[in-house]
Amino acid sequence: MIDIQTHDIQFSTKGQTDIIDITDHIQKVLAKTGKQEGQVFLFAVGSTTGLSTIEYEPGLVNHDIAESLEIWAPYKKHYQHNQTWGDDNGGAHVRSTIVGPSLHVPFVDGQLTLGTWQQIVFLDFDTRPRQRKVVVQVIGK
Amino acid sequence: MIDIQTHDIQFSTKGQTDIIDITDHIQKVLAKTGKQEGQVFLFAVGSTTGLSTIEYEPGLVNHDIAESLEIWAPYKKHYQHNQTWGDDNGGAHVRSTIVGPSLHVPFVDGQLTLGTWQQIVFLDFDTRPRQRKVVVQVIGK
């Protein structure tokens, strides 16, 4: 029978478009539920973060994604957000809204259906280290 | 027991990357269902819109997001879409496809698990005022 269970994972980030592979965390949550078929739903709590998938290799993760985002949401730029709040993370907020906080990954026979070169990542766009939480809901049977 | 209920919310928008806080609407829909644990699923009907989360403050909402999107999908540019259909909203369509129409937010103990500075927003990228509909499905127990 279909059921829904809510968990969360917590971890530290460095900010500055820190891209963290959380695939193992998610697989462990899934394994604990014992569910065989359904969806894992991940939600990033916070407004300077994002969730997506990527081939988790250093070139993309430490350089290419950040460089591309600098083109349209550079960290060093005049943002109204920064001026209003005496803040420095306007670019992080812009990136977060475009990438989005919500991701689902299916599972079948108790296994995530990711591609071979596809990992689940949490993106921390903020300008400083943070403690982060991702809500993980497993819905399935 | 897990059930699914479909509702919708409707509202007017001004277009031109009008970013509307719909968190209260969603909380009211959720409260009516009486469900305690699950997911609220929002789907933006239309191809010049988007859904995401943001810290809902005037700098980001009225200025910074729009300025960043202007870099890669400016409203005033030659789009094939505009030429083919005698239209002026090619940039709105491009923004919509990249941001995406679909968002889920978890709830636990009947409350959305949003961050303190994280609101649910509907983004209307179109070039003119519109009447909009968001389908809201509550799945949970």
Added chain:
Amino acid sequence: MIDIQTHDIQFSTKGQTDIIDITDHIQKVLAKTGKQEGQVFLFAVGSTTGLSTIEYEPGLVNHDIAESLEIWAPYKKHYQHNQTWGDDNGGAHVRSTIVGPSLHVPFVDGQLTLGTWQQIVFLDFDTRPRQRKVVVQVIGK
């Protein structure tokens, strides 16, 4: 009663931001399940792909989306990913992570609640033709 069923669709793509209308495929999968109310969940397997919705007309699909993405993730550019792996698809990976692999569309009375000018699309950002798979889970009653 709520149930969940997993299917998949497979198809060939040309790459280079090939945007494919998969709405009919999804409607057929939905029709086979006989479900009346719920969500169709689509997940793109692979790290150079994406899922979204669009008004499926040639100007946007063959020109405008690709041109906008060229601004911040051009195919012809020096990516660390390409240098490390002797590859040429760094820009495809960047596009994929920002657009995202996961999409849900609601259905009511057995019909997807898409807008009149809103189709479901698979985006293949890779630089060469590929054989692709999208996992399709129908959850509903």
